[in-house]
Amino acid sequence: MVKKVYEIKEVVSSYFEEHFKARSWLRPRLSLAGFHVLSNAQSARLVVDFTKEEVCCLIRESDGDKSPRPDGFNFAFLKRFWSLMKVDVMDLLAEFHTNKVPKALLSYFVALVLKVPCPQGMTVFRPISLLGCLYKIISKVLANRFCGILSSIISKNQSVFIPGKHMLDSVLVATEAIDYA
Incomplete structure (x- = not known):
């Protein structure tokens, strides 16, 4: 003590x-293909x-x-x-x-x-x-x-980021699509 x-x-x-020391790590490389x-x-x-x-x-x-x-x-x-x-x-x-x-x-x-x-x-x-x-x-x-600007770079499929929508909306759409198929 x-x-x-x-x-x-x-x-x-x-x-x-020690707690706030920067840790070194390899960042993943991403291709920007397909991103807005x-x-x-x-x-x-x-x-x-x-x-x-x-x-x-x-x-x-x-x-x-x-x-x-x-x-x-x-x-x-x-x-x-x-x-x-x-x-x-x-x-x-x-x-x-x-x-x-x-x-x-x-x-x-x-x-x-x-x-x-x-x-x-x-x-x-x-x-x-x-x-x-x-x-x-x-x-x-x-x-x-x-x-x-978020609406121009976030896909419409990512409904959780659209005001008034919820994460479960996408789950419901996926469930309906599977039931329809």
Whole structure:
């Protein structure tokens, strides 16, 4: 059992270094034959700079009553103080497209949240980043952009990816086809 601060630091550091270490593996090679490919215009729409309109719309439509992100902020906070924060948030989002990770996104704290009352090892801690709200804005904007093009690259046979359809719809179609044959 470790009790001294430097021993605890060493155990935590070595555990998470090993836990998050990149593993080398061979990636499968795929032929793109038969896959739908994005047009140049569709590709360009995905990588265009974030606009103030799409970010403002996203923040306005987001549920502000959900619990705060690990950074302590939720969308209610952003909605309330958007007039004060919008320039800084938009500047940070503009840096996203420079192929350099903004320094603000690199300097964050990690908190270890205990999963059980009496810890007996590092596996009972869950690490969380304390910089979630900005990542959530980026991911939601990108997800909204993808929604506009998914129907052109996902086969109609993959009904689970079509809004309003369910995975079992394909099973039912297959069953009906077999019964019909």
